[in-house]
Amino acid sequence: MKEMREKVRVWKVRKVWRVRLIVDRVPSSSPSGNQYRILNTGFDEVVSTTKSLTVEPTPLSPSNKQAQNCQVDKTYLYSGFLIFSSSPTKSHVPFLRSFSVFFGVLLLLADLFPHSIGKFGDVLIVGKAEVGLSYMDSLCCFNSGNKADRGRSSCSSGKGRSHQCPVKYGFSLVKGKANHPMEDYHVAKLVQFRGHEIGLFAIYDGHLGDSVPAYLQKHLFSNILKDEDFWTDPNRCIVKAYETTDQAILTHSPDLGRGGSTAVTAILLNNQKLWIANVGDSRAVLSRGGLAVQMSTDHEPNNERGSIENRGGFVSNIPGDVARVNGQLAVSRAFGDKNLKLHLRSDPDIQYTDINPDTEFLILASDGLWKVMTNEEAVDIARRIKDPQRAAKQLVTEALNRDSKDDISCIVVRFKG
Incomplete structure (x- = not known):
């Protein structure tokens, strides 16, 4: 040159x-x-x-x-x-x-x-x-999620902390017993943005491959934070980013495949304000004074049968199996799933809360944990362990002991250190 x-x-x-x-x-x-x-x-x-x-x-x-x-x-x-x-x-x-x-x-x-x-x-x-x-991609992405990363470890864990406030977080992921590669992805990090400290936490539970959760890991938070509406109307911004990201996934479906993913995302602003959004059955649970408060909605086919049928789909209920959209998918909202998209939704449910003195910690986890554990049980286990990484590991271990067969991903965020 x-x-x-x-x-x-x-x-x-x-x-x-x-x-x-x-x-x-x-x-x-x-x-x-x-x-x-x-x-x-x-x-x-x-x-x-x-x-x-x-x-x-x-x-x-x-x-x-x-x-x-x-x-x-x-x-x-x-x-x-x-x-x-x-x-x-x-x-x-x-x-x-x-x-x-x-x-x-x-x-x-x-x-x-x-x-x-x-x-x-x-x-x-x-x-x-x-x-x-995009700088926001590098800011929000935990790892690249590209094809070179497909041979990921069957288990991983880590932790981090704020240098400005008492927030600490830890995570643990373990591959399930199914005969396919790990399909769960996550984000757990604290970033500085426009003079604010923002915690970005997410679980993406993929199905029929890991291309869609890998894409979400790289792009979803980026699409939220680069929108100026985030500072004036966060709920509208989050809904718009979920829609934009899903459309991008569908556009790239020849490359990403026919799979899909759930998502539960948490945005923590200055350890004062918390937004939780989700599609699918990955869940967010808050401990407030030792009480478990579910901050997300499980999007199960039976709960949204009317919406599915209005879109031309149906819900199957076969004895011994969970309800499924068109006999296939066990959630009524998801990213991707191009073959079922006419009958699915991808708009999130959103909840907001202030972080007050009673707000102790947040648990985000895939359904591999929630299938075998109640919200209250998870809060009781995590509350006994001050280190969030150890708490996340213990929750995953307990789910395995209860014979969970799915991939299990868990993030614990402590607001008081």
């Missing part, structure tokens, strides 16, 4: 240079060709390098004396962000990782100039496509 020389606004943060880029292509007679001005800032792990650029001092404000001349030796692209640095790679990567945790979310280049992203990418991508990816 030809060496590029650009004029950019730049100021130093420790050993890293923050840069603003303006998308408009500026005709130039210089040997380097077209120029771009700065519009955005970004820091994260290095994934791609380009040749050095020349910078010139342009103070950001009259009081800013940090701007200075320097040669930018490395330029990095990560999920749509430009990173300019004059320090050795090894010395600044740890700081970049910590920056993304403690200093908040940054704007996405593609959102700022969607019509110019292709032109911009032609110059700086260096044959890779990272610049076209």
Whole structure:
């Protein structure tokens, strides 16, 4: 790739240079060709390098004396962000990782100039496509969920905590006894977004393959948070994002297959406000003063028979089996399931609650747990264990001891540490 020389606004943060880029292509007679001005800032792990650029001092404000001349030796692209640095790679990567945790979310280049992203990418991508990816995807995705990840472990667990408030979370997932790969996916993470700390927690219980839950893991929270309505009308935003995501899944059904997935999602804002949304039978249960409060709705065919029949479907009730839509699916709402979509819904039920002194913890789990355990039993088990990861593991272990045969996924979120 030809060496590029650009004029950019730049100021130093420790050993890293923050840069603003303006998308408009500026005709130039210089040997380097077209120029771009700065519009955005970004820091994260290095994934791609380009040749050095020349910078010139342009103070950001009259009081800013940090701007200075320097040669930018490395330029990095990560999920749509430009990173300019004059320090050795090894010395600044740890700081970049910590920056993304403690200093908040940054704007996405593609959102700022969607019509110019292709032109911009032609110059700086260096044959890779990272610049076209959404930052919200990288923010919300727990793992990539691509085909390379299909050989996942039959069990996994983990935990995390807030650095600003007492919130801690833990999760545990175990493959069931069925003769197919693990089909449960999850999200469990705390992110900084527009000056707020947001907890993103979800269980996606797939069926007929894991392509749909993997897609949800990567895209559903992204579609919620990138909508400006989230800050003014969260319920409307969540409903819209569920619908948009389901339509995208159906559009990509040749690639994603004929399967589907349930979803139960929790969004925790500043450890003060909590929104729970769900489709299907994955469930959210809150412990409030030791009492179990179900925060989701089990979408079972018998409970929504009228809606299914109005859409031209039917509900089968075969002795010894659960009720099923058209004799096939055991839930009345789901993402995907293109062959049954005419008879299914994908709009979520949503519940909101404030986090008050009596609100102890939240349990999210797939039906592999709830088939063998009541809400009250789950709360009693989790309440005895302060560490949320250990609590999630114990719930999964108890479900296995009760002969649950399905995949089991569980997240426990403690609001008081």
